[in-house]
Amino acid sequence: MRVYFTFDPRPDLKESLLRDFPEVDFVFHKKIDAEELAKAEVIVTYGEDLDEEKIKIAEKVEWIFVASAGIEKMPAQAIAERGIIVSNVRGIHKKPMAESILAHLLSIKRALPFIYKNQQEKTWNQKTKLYELNGSTALILGPGAIGSEVGRMLQAFEVYTIGLNRSGESAPYMNETHTMDKLEELLPKADVVISILPSTKETRYLLTYEHFALMKESCIFMNFGRGDLVKTEDLIRALEERKIFHAVLDVYETEPLPADSKLWDLDNVTISPHISSRSSRYLERSFEIFKPSLRKWMKGERDLENKMDILRGY
Template sequence: MRVYFTFDPRPDLKESLVNDFPEVDFIFHKTIDDKELAKAEVLVTYGEDLDEEKINIAKKVKWIFVASSGIEKMPHQAIAERGIVVSNVRGIHKKPMAESILAHLLSIKRALPFIYKNQQEKTWNQKTKLYELNGSTALILGPGAIGSEVGRMLQAFDVYTIGVNRSGESAPYMNETHSMDKLKELLPKADILISILPSTVETRYLLNYEHFTLLKDHCIFMNFGRGDLVKTEDLIRALEEKQIFHAVLDVFETEPLPGDSKLWEMENVTISPHISSRSSRYLERSFEIFKRSLRKWMNGERNLENKMDILKGY
């Protein structure tokens, strides 16, 4: 079996794979080589380097392992037509992303940007408002693996958590869980609105200006899912009109965020360049999932961990 990595992982991770699977030929490249792609039976990629042409070249590939949770940039139709199995690393982001979300929340509530600015300017200034996280209500769009971990951490701060998903079925660490059709009824309850939704047909531009008008004017909006959840112009309008208190954005409609975007200059916006999921342990956790799935694949099993419906996007 020939497994082709379109990125070059750390030496210790490569060595571990080779030692654990001596019967497999592993090829590691920093970019895609078409000759190697044509020989591969299993492809390991971050997903963004694949297009329809590459899938046509990869005639022997039966399984694509995506070392990322998002697959929106992959050639869905071409992969589906070939019947290629796709799985990803869903769930490995929950620890770093939940910590990032909590860090941003506490930073805003406890005025850390104000404190850091004063330190740089050597200014003793106590004129700022400080708020507490406890006693607030968080509305979490997408209480899956990441959202539930966020809920667990927030509940430790006595935050009431409300999850919103497609089915309305209960989710871990949610005090309540509702279906997406109840969204407008739930928005007025939120002191914090957190989205961890993927990019799908159902979630694209799910939020609009009207939704922001339903939120409390002290609400903090946090988008850590995908940037096409809301049109940038609608969000900017809501922020300019002070419909919400603050927005923390890790994802954007266009990435990198253009230098002329109004978002850069707004005092009630925190911009994170899509790095909330990063961690020194990212690939380590990815390889743990890949090893389990590779063992299954070699045994003839096709119901892999985190197997995806490529056309649905999840």
């Protein structure tokens, strides 16, 4: 069996694969080589380097393992037509992303940017407002693995958590869970709105200017899912008109965020360059999912962890 990595993992992780799977022929490249792609039966990728032409070249491929949660940049139709199985690393981001979300939230509530600015300017200034996270209500759009971990952390601060998902089925660490059609009803109740939704046909531009108008003026909006949840111009308008208190963004419609974007100039937005999921343990956790799946695959089993519906996008 030939397994082709379209990226080059760190040496210790490669060594663990070679040691644990001596019967597998592993190939590691920093970019795709067409000749190697044509020989591969399994591809391990971050997903952004595959297109329809490369899927045609990969005639032998039956399984693509994506070392990322998002698959929206992959050639879904071409993959589906071939019947190629796709699985990903959904869930490994929950620890670093939840910590990032909590860090940003506490930073705003406890005025850390103000404190850091004063330190740089050697200024003793106590004239700022400080708020508590305790006793607030958080509306979490997409209470899956990441959202539930965020909920667990928030509940430790005695935050009331409300989750919104497609099914309305109860989610871990949510005080309430509802279907997405309750969005407009629940937005006015939230002190914090956190989106961890993927990019799908259903979630694209789900939030509009009118939704921000429904939020409290003291609300903090946090987007850590995908940038096409809301049109940039709608978000900018809501921020300029102070419909909400602050926005924390880790994802954007266009990435990298253009230098001429108005978002850079607003004082009520925090811009994070899509790094909330990064961690020194990222690939280590990815391999903890890939290796058991590879063992299953070699036994002829196809019920892999995080097996995805490529056309649905999750």
